[in-house]
Amino acid sequence: MLLELLVHGARPRSELADRLRLSRPTLSRVTKALVAQGLLVEGATELRSTTGRPSELLHVHGASHRFLGVKLTGDRLFAAVTDLTATVVDSVEQPLPNRDPDEVIAAITEVSAGFPGLTGLGVVLGGVVRAGRVVRAGFLDWTDVPLGPRLTETTGVPTAVDNDVQALTAAEHWFGAGAGTTSMVVVTIGAGVGTGLIVDGRLVEGSHGLPPRLGHILVDSTGPHCGYGHRGCAAGFLMTHVILRQLDGSPTYDEAVARVRAGNKQARDVFERSGYALGVLIGTAANFLDPQKILLTGEGLPLYELTTPTVHKGIEDTYEDDPTLIDLDVQPFDFGEWARSAAALAIRKTITGAA
Numbered sequence: 001m002l003l004e005l006l007v008h009g010a011r012p013r014s015e016l017a018d019r020l021r022l023s024r025p026t027l028s029r030v031t032k033a034l035v036a037q038g039l040l041v042e043g044a045t046e047l048r049s050t051t052g053r054p055s056e057l058l059h060v061h062g063a064s065h066r067f068l069g070v071k072l073t074g075d076r077l078f079a080a081v082t083d084l085t086a087t088v089v090d091s092v093e094q095p096l097p098n099r100d101p102d103e104v105i106a107a108i109t110e111v112s113a114g115f116p117g118l119t120g121l122g123v124v125l126g127g128v129v130r131a132g133r134v135v136r137a138g139f140l141d142w143t144d145v146p147l148g149p150r151l152t153e154t155t156g157v158p159t160a161v162d163n164d165v166q167a168l169t170a171a172e173h174w175f176g177a178g179a180g181t182t183s184m185v186v187v188t189i190g191a192g193v194g195t196g197l198i199v200d201g202r203l204v205e206g207s208h209g210l211p212p213r214l215g216h217i218l219v220d221s222t223g224p225h226c227g228y229g230h231r232g233c234a235a236g237f238l239m240t241h242v243i244l245r246q247l248d249g250s251p252t253y254d255e256a257v258a259r260v261r262a263g264n265k266q267a268r269d270v271f272e273r274s275g276y277a278l279g280v281l282i283g284t285a286a287n288f289l290d291p292q293k294i295l296l297t298g299e300g301l302p303l304y305e306l307t308t309p310t311v312h313k314g315i316e317d318t319y320e321d322d323p324t325l326i327d328l329d330v331q332p333f334d335f336g337e338w339a340r341s342a343a344a345l346a347i348r349k350t351i352t353g354a355a
């Protein structure tokens with residue numbers, strides 16, 4: 001019931017009873033318990049457009065709990081504090097002292113201590129995570145770090161850890177543009193290329209703790225190496241560092257974007273090829289799942305903005321059906337979204353008990 005209200009917003013009692021197939025007495029009993037725990041508020045009314053009559057709404061009481069979400073990169077820590085509805089109420093960003101697990105754990109513990117009374121802590125990073133343990137995170141040079149259990153101990157706050165793209169996909173499915181969808185593909189572009197899947201209303205979790213990795217589909221066997229043993233896959237075209245290494249003078253991403261805007265031919269060509277690869281990736285995802293929505297986001301979004309017609313050419317060349325069937329939802333991104341999705345992971349764990 002709490003989840004239903006979190007994902008779909010405030011609802012009248014009658015509608016909740018129908019949707020959850022609960023009898024009125026059961027609904028009343030559950031409501032009472034949730035109100036007693038400070039999780040729900042009742043009493044506000046709205047005029048129902050269908051009946052014209054006022055109906056009592058049940059709301060999630062967001063301020064009843066606080067969650068801390070942390071996103072780790074190779075050199076920085078981004079933190080966001082949210083309420084129970086994943087609304088950000090505070091944020092912190094700081095450099096990591098170094099990549100040593102003990103020092104990173106100490107840094108997170110210190111940030112956590114700055115926000116007393118947390119209900120849950122969530123940490124996300126690029127890498128393979130299984131049951132709260134970081135099996136492997138290349139950019140931090142970590143293998144087998146029991147991050148979740150250790151942080152639970154040092155912070156005293158129940159801690160969930162997950163792959164960052166998986167957490168972002170779940171957060172978008174609960175609290176974002178994908179709320180209420182039963183099938184969705186999330187594509188993130190930036191330092192890495194991430195793909196997340198919602199199928200039958202659930203996050204797809206690989207049987208080996210791996211996230212789905214559509215990014216390695218072949219686009220053009222003469223393309224750049226992705227660094228994972230293949231050449232010309234979509235990830236090879238799309239990862240920021242691979243884009244940049246094809247340009248003279250090793251520019252930053254912002255500088256490369258400025259070059260494209262200024263009409264620099266080399267930069268334009270590299271971006272167009274990458275844009276086409278993005279289209280092939282999106283078209284393949286649409287062929288594969290026929291999802292309700294494909295959500296594109298990430299810090300590499302300027303690529304899409306600069307090469308939109310080429311991205312859509314890539315989609316048309318790949319997708320078997322009418323491309324207007326694809327609901328491509330391009331969501332603006334700022335880096336704090338990762339930290340918010342980490343907090344959403346903690347919320348998910350608190351409510352469902354899942355890691």
Ligand SMILES: [Zn+2]
Pocket residue numbers: 215216226227228229230231233234235236
């Ligand atoms: Zn690859």
